[in-house]
Amino acid sequence: MSQWLDWAKRLQALAQAGLTFTKDEFDRERYVELQRIATEMFERQSDLALEEVTKLTHVDGYPTPKLDVRGVVFRDDAILLVKERSDGLWTLPGGFCEVGLSPAQNIIKEIEEEAGYDVVPVRLLALFDMHHHDHPPLSQHYYKLFIECELIGGEAQVSHETSEVAFFTRDNLPPLSTARNTQEQLYMCFEARWQEDWITLFD
Structure with missing residues (x-):
């Protein structure tokens, strides 16, 4: 697997888990930023528009396969x-x-x-x-x-x-x-x- 894809998946999973469990609004802002970075990484390396990538990667709840x-x-x-x-x-x-x-x-x-x-x-x-x-x-x-x-x-x-x-x-x-x-x-x-x-x- 390409290293960038592994990094993007890990960033997205960390952001999703953080957004699921955090009760701190400052931490929430940081997790949203992590999620945005991961989404941009997916978008830069795919043929999909940013809106389509966002739908695929922004999932509620704890990240599981x-x-x-x-x-x-x-x-x-x-x-x-x-x-x-x-x-x-x-x-x-x-x-x-x-x-x-x-x-x-x-x-x-x-x-x-x-x-x-x-x-x-x-x-x-x-x-x-x-x-x-x-x-x-x-x-x-x-x-x-x-x-x-x-x-x-x-x-x-x-x-x-x-x-x-x-x-x-x-x-x-x-x-x-x-x-x-x-x-x-x-x-x-x-x-x-x-x-x-x-x-x-x-x-």
Whole structure:
């Protein structure tokens, strides 16, 4: 990860924590200034306008990693992927966990919405920190859950987020949306496919 991005994230997290807990107005002013500096750092190094960066980085409450779930669904020896409208690249179906839903409930919802299939979650394959994997730099800190699911019904159906739905074998993977999943992570899913004694991986 670029050093500037690490510094900006740390500054933003310190500012967010301080604004959450401080009762001193002078300290609040200092934390607001720290937050402004971090936001400008993100803005200078991205293609986003300052207003867009502010929306991404100014979050209320104590700073914690966001949680992203990805559904691992196999049909025979092929894995389910969806093509994202946002970048035209392929990914495991999934997204951010919504408040009020468990990770299992979230992945059922995401797969049905993005791919049209009905599934039952069966096991957690991995819990990864995106900082430790070959993803592009991101302004926020994310944890990623890979949940294997059994296909029980439904049919392929695109959504406002996805333009194609298909199954791919290990040796015929399409161009991947690496902000969402990497080739190594998909290889991990294939490796776990036939291992009944698979032990959950974590960083």
